[in-house]
Amino acid sequence: MHTPPELSRRTFLATTGAGLVGPCLARADEPRPHPVALGQKHHEAVNRKRRIAVQYDAWSQLGHDFQEWLDYRFDYIDEPGTQIDSIWWDITAMGNATYPSKILKPLRQVGLDRWRKQGIDWVGRLVAETRKRKREVFWSHRISEVELNDDGTGAGWNGKPHPIKQAHPDWVIKTWWKQGLWNLASAGVRDFKVRVLRELATNYDFDGFQIDFARHIPCLPPGRQWELRAHVTRFMRDVRLMLKQVAEKRKRPILLAARIPCDLAGCRHDGFDIAEWARQNLVDILTLGSRSIDCDIEGFRRLTRGRNIKLQPCLDDHHATDAYQYPPIEYFRGVAANWWRQGADSLLTFNWSNADPQFCRKMDKTPGPLSHQQAYHEIGSPDSLRDRDKIFVVQRRGGYPWAEGSFNRNDRAVLPLQLSEAGSTATVSLRVGDHLATSADRLEQVLLRLIVFGTVDRKTLEVKFNGVPTRAVTHDISWKDRQIFSPRPQPSSGGADGWKIDPNQRLTRLDFRIPPRLCKAAGNQVFLRSSGKTTIKLEKVELHVDYT
Numbered sequence: 001m002h003t004p005p006e007l008s009r010r011t012f013l014a015t016t017g018a019g020l021v022g023p024c025l026a027r028a029d030e031p032r033p034h035p036v037a038l039g040q041k042h043h044e045a046v047n048r049k050r051r052i053a054v055q056y057d058a059w060s061q062l063g064h065d066f067q068e069w070l071d072y073r074f075d076y077i078d079e080p081g082t083q084i085d086s087i088w089w090d091i092t093a094m095g096n097a098t099y100p101s102k103i104l105k106p107l108r109q110v111g112l113d114r115w116r117k118q119g120i121d122w123v124g125r126l127v128a129e130t131r132k133r134k135r136e137v138f139w140s141h142r143i144s145e146v147e148l149n150d151d152g153t154g155a156g157w158n159g160k161p162h163p164i165k166q167a168h169p170d171w172v173i174k175t176w177w178k179q180g181l182w183n184l185a186s187a188g189v190r191d192f193k194v195r196v197l198r199e200l201a202t203n204y205d206f207d208g209f210q211i212d213f214a215r216h217i218p219c220l221p222p223g224r225q226w227e228l229r230a231h232v233t234r235f236m237r238d239v240r241l242m243l244k245q246v247a248e249k250r251k252r253p254i255l256l257a258a259r260i261p262c263d264l265a266g267c268r269h270d271g272f273d274i275a276e277w278a279r280q281n282l283v284d285i286l287t288l289g290s291r292s293i294d295c296d297i298e299g300f301r302r303l304t305r306g307r308n309i310k311l312q313p314c315l316d317d318h319h320a321t322d323a324y325q326y327p328p329i330e331y332f333r334g335v336a337a338n339w340w341r342q343g344a345d346s347l348l349t350f351n352w353s354n355a356d357p358q359f360c361r362k363m364d365k366t367p368g369p370l371s372h373q374q375a376y377h378e379i380g381s382p383d384s385l386r387d388r389d390k391i392f393v394v395q396r397r398g399g400y401p402w403a404e405g406s407f408n409r410n411d412r413a414v415l416p417l418q419l420s421e422a423g424s425t426a427t428v429s430l431r432v433g434d435h436l437a438t439s440a441d442r443l444e445q446v447l448l449r450l451i452v453f454g455t456v457d458r459k460t461l462e463v464k465f466n467g468v469p470t471r472a473v474t475h476d477i478s479w480k481d482r483q484i485f486s487p488r489p490q491p492s493s494g495g496a497d498g499w500k501i502d503p504n505q506r507l508t509r510l511d512f513r514i515p516p517r518l519c520k521a522a523g524n525q526v527f528l529r530s531s532g533k534t535t536i537k538l539e540k541v542e543l544h545v546d547y548t
Helices: 009-015 040-046 066-073 110-117 122-132 163-167 187-203 229-250 264-270 274-279 297-304 329-342 357-362 370-375
Strands: 052-056 084-089 136-142 208-212 255-260 285-288 310-316 347-350 390-393 417-419 425-431 443-453 461-465 468-470 472-479 507-513 523-530 536-547
Touching: 040 255, 052 136, 066 122, 066 357, 084 122, 122 136, 136 187, 136 255, 187 208, 187 229, 208 229, 208 285, 229 255, 229 274, 264 297, 274 297, 285 297, 297 310, 297 329, 310 329, 329 370, 329 390, 390 425, 417 425, 417 523, 425 536, 443 461, 461 507, 523 536
Parallel strands: 052 084, 052 347, 084 136, 136 208, 208 255, 255 285, 285 310, 310 347
Antiparallel strands: 390 536, 417 536, 425 523, 443 507, 443 536, 461 468, 461 523, 472 507
16 A cells, blocks of 8 residues: 655554553652543533534624624524534634633724724624524634734734733744744643633633644644643643533533544644543543544544543635535535544534625625535435435645644645556555445446546556456546646645636546445545556545435
């Protein structure tokens, strides 16, 4: 099987389990902390119905007419038949408050100041409006967010130095972000964050909090993350105990979630000791990944077995899996079907559209694809996905410069893949979430699609699907894909869907008809052998499943 060059020996050892679940660091004479006791009501809250959770980054259009802004934010949530059960508001700006605070100074932002003058506490209103709709409501705390411009973004930041970071340089890791990122190895950072979260938990009626490590890493000094993992564990325990105290006073549980890398090797690389978190009962929901469609749900399930911990893979459609931003509905169905098959408890969407295109344009907001709207009615249950057309794909590597570590980078993905000489081979695993072998009477066709850079003759590439040779039924040397940029490097992920077709692009599309009986509802092996003299660069591997 082809092993991508990015898979270092250190990562390989982590992936194969060497030292993977070692205990949280402690002095030899220091006993390991006891698990945090959680009551029956807490466990019942963990087990609430949660099909689709939506994490909304709600920074845009601040200062707009507030009622219309609320209507926009809740448009898809309010549609009849939606499968959205939980809303996670993502409006953290640690260092400055976006809400009334006695700990932080207010964030000076033009739109927020306009609402403040009108007496509007937008956090309080978002919580109240979510509760009015009988949806679960969370606060998502970015563990190390970047500083914001006046428009509420960090893009091309040109603002003033962060006052807290300036006053406490020992709280900061020098890394890719010019101001530095928060260092959880510092007790001062951990204590300060717990104070901020305590004020929010006390002042607002949240059902839970998410600690979002995706935004951003590193949160421990690079190169020492696993060595220093005890500091992150200690922080998670401090937050858990604080929330338990607040919950006991209000007589209603407060859940704790964490967004972590999509696999155990990534967690190890970035310093997250998930086994110890589970042992100490520090987390209720693990949100897996962000822009990764390959989530090791089975691995996390084995690691957390015996604990009431829900597993929730996440799909970001802004920083999307490379070359699949704003995809058709069949792609979302395929990803969701795979996750449900692997045992996901719920799905989380991030950076998806809030409203239909007409409402978006009214708000001067770039519309998202209609596949978002449709997906909210379909992907929240295996039952609503049954017998619907799907596309199952192999994940690609791609640009994500806003991290120093493993999270969000997809560096170990197999594609793009080069076969550099005649006789070179590779085997690519393609996961399929449907039982196609038992659904043949309801299927119109199953097509394996390969997208190859350059003009490739169908005879120069031998292909087997689960060991069975197959011949191309389609050979299209004029194929175009505006999200493939070879031979130039792929751009960084993110941004609106504004790419144009390159008329001089040279891609070849090869389609192979696959008998349904050959397909497994798990990993399927696509074997490739090059017989030509030129390098073959495989860009995409997809299985298109069309039902009658």
